[in-house]
Structures are given as C-alpha cells and as structure tokens.
Amino acid sequence: MSSLGKRLLPASFHERLQVERWHVHQFVRTEAMPLMKSGIRVLDAGSGRAQEQFLREELLATGATLETCDFCEGPGVDFVADVSNLPMADNTYDIVLSTQVLEHVMDPQSVVEEMARVLKPGGALFLTTPQSSPLHNLPWNFFNFTNLGLRLLFDKAGMVVVKEQPQGGHFTLLAYQLHWTMNLLRKxxxxxxxxxxxxxxxxxxxxxxLKSILVWMDQFDxxxxxxxxxxxxxQKPLLDSKDRTIANDIN
Structure with missing residues (x-):
C-alpha cells in the first residue's frame, strides 16, 4: 500500500510526520547547509547509496563540492571504504556529515577520530545518531548513544562540541513507536x-x-x-587563534 499521508496531506506536513528522519534532515538543513557554498568541500561519511542519500540534491544545490564515502559500493558512492579508515589526506574537508552512522560501527571512537583527522582546522563535523532505536540493518547495529557519551567521544578526538540538539522528545519517540508498530503489522x-x-x-x-497529535504534543516536553x-x-580546533572557523561565515 502507498502512504496514506502522502496522498492526503500537504508535502511539508507529510515530511514532518516522518519522525524517524525529520529532526536529522532539519538539523542538516538549518545548521550545515547555510555554511555550504562554492569552494567548500563536504564529505558525507557513511552516506549510503544514492537512494539513501535523501538530501543529496539539496546539498548539491548549495554549490559546495560533495564527496561521499560508504562501506558498500553503488550509485552515488565516490569512495568505498570503512569510515574508521578513511582514504583521504589529513585536513581535506571544510565540513563532514555523518547522519545515523555511528551506531553501525564497531569502534565509534576511531571513527570520530578519523572524521576529525580529515577535517581542516576550524572545520565542522555534523553528526547524528540514535539514543533509542529498534535493532536495524542487522547484524551491523552495535550501539545507541546518550549526549553525554557522545561528548566523551568528541573530547577524546580533540573536537569541541558547539551545538547539541535532541531528536525530539518523549512524544516524538512515541510517534516513532507507532511507525514501528505499523511496520510490524504490515510484515x-x-x-x-x-x-x-x-x-x-x-x-x-x-x-x-494519533501520530499527528503526538508530533504536536512534543513541544511540551x-x-x-x-x-x-x-x-x-x-569543530576541529584552529592551529592559529587568529584564523577563522567555517562557522564565522554565518556569525
């Protein structure tokens, strides 16, 4: 069956109800994309193949140079490699994206350190990962993370956390459980x-x-x-305090 909401609802509201992705997509749109323009190099680390790169066209529309890396070969993948051993030189990218990837790697610390390594000094890493999620992409689903655990990873990698956002609250999580319930029923x-x-x-x-009501209620958590x-x-620390970070462009 095709999506009922997609047929009945305005496109923007239907997208809002895709609670498993909406907070991640909005984070990239509002925090990362404003920093992207011609001359900016962006790495999507753990991008998935083209059909899984939901924001690919929006990222390319910024004018930035987008390169992708994934463990699996396929359309839209520029580099086939493990994100714990990236094939790029040090200090290559202005921005690294890593969306819903860290839970699937065996050594999260080494992955964060690799992404920090390929960032230019002052460059920005935008990373998203679950705290509460059903098992998926088996057998490659090893961890869920709290914000406190993520801070430890970044601190050990020499990165400075400058922004931290939850992917919704309790009612969004309930809405996702309803989404999962429907998947179980369908299967x-x-x-x-x-x-x-x-x-x-x-x-x-x-x-x-009910999902629409829960999404509305989430503002009260x-x-x-x-x-x-x-x-x-x-952000990766600067080598010289006089240098500018990429985020200075919008501050």
Missing amino acids: SNMPTPVKTPLEIIGRLTLGLF TERLNTQGWNIMA
Missing part, C-alpha cells in the same frame, strides 16, 4: 481477513491521526530526556 503473518482491516484502521488511527537521538555540531 506479520496474521490471516489476511484479520490483518487487512487492522492495517487500514491502524493507518488511519495510529499512522495518521521541555526536558527532552527520552529522545530518539542526538544531533551534534563539533
């Missing part, structure tokens, strides 16, 4: 006479109506302790 081996009406009712009540994950912007 289940229930008898068709039972499964089909449950799926129709579920798509209307859980997947559309001010603690944000029970979040889907974390979005982190970190």
Whole structure:
C-alpha cells in the first residue's frame, strides 16, 4: 500500500510526520547547509547509496563540492571504504556529515577520530545518531548513544562540541513507536481477513491521526530526556587563534 499521508496531506506536513528522519534532515538543513557554498568541500561519511542519500540534491544545490564515502559500493558512492579508515589526506574537508552512522560501527571512537583527522582546522563535523532505536540493518547495529557519551567521544578526538540538539522528545519517540508498530503489522503473518482491516484502521488511527497529535504534543516536553537521538555540531580546533572557523561565515 502507498502512504496514506502522502496522498492526503500537504508535502511539508507529510515530511514532518516522518519522525524517524525529520529532526536529522532539519538539523542538516538549518545548521550545515547555510555554511555550504562554492569552494567548500563536504564529505558525507557513511552516506549510503544514492537512494539513501535523501538530501543529496539539496546539498548539491548549495554549490559546495560533495564527496561521499560508504562501506558498500553503488550509485552515488565516490569512495568505498570503512569510515574508521578513511582514504583521504589529513585536513581535506571544510565540513563532514555523518547522519545515523555511528551506531553501525564497531569502534565509534576511531571513527570520530578519523572524521576529525580529515577535517581542516576550524572545520565542522555534523553528526547524528540514535539514543533509542529498534535493532536495524542487522547484524551491523552495535550501539545507541546518550549526549553525554557522545561528548566523551568528541573530547577524546580533540573536537569541541558547539551545538547539541535532541531528536525530539518523549512524544516524538512515541510517534516513532507507532511507525514501528505499523511496520510490524504490515510484515506479520496474521490471516489476511484479520490483518487487512487492522492495517487500514491502524493507518488511519495510529499512522495518521494519533501520530499527528503526538508530533504536536512534543513541544511540551521541555526536558527532552527520552529522545530518539542526538544531533551534534563539533569543530576541529584552529592551529592559529587568529584564523577563522567555517562557522564565522554565518556569525
């Protein structure tokens, strides 16, 4: 079945209901893309193949030079390599993106250090990763992270965390659980006479109506302790205090 929300809702609101991706995409759009322009080199570390690079066209539209790296070969992948052993020289990129990758690597510390290594002094790393997530992309799903654990990784890599955002609060996480519930229902081996009406009712009540209410309610969770994950912007220290960081361009 095609997405009910996609057929019934305005495109912007339908995108907002994609709670598993929306906070990550908005973080890249509002924090990373304003720094991108002609002459800026960007590495998407752990990019996935073209069909998984949801923001590819928006990134290219900034005028920046985008290069991608992933463990799997395929369309849209410029470098096939492990992100714990990047094939790029030191101090190559102005910006490194790493979205929903760190949970899939065996040695998160070495990966953060590698991304820091290929950044130019003053360059920015934009990293997102789950705190609460079902197992996925098996068997390559090893960790979930708190913001405190991420700070330790960045600190040991010599990076300075300058911005930290939760990927929504408790109600966003509940909305994602509804999304996961619908996936389980769709994949289940229930008898068709039972499964089909449950799926129709579920798509209307859980997947559309209740999910919309939970997304609206999320603004009232001010603690944000029970979040889907974390979005982190970190910078590589300058060699000379007189030099400018890339973020100076919008400050």
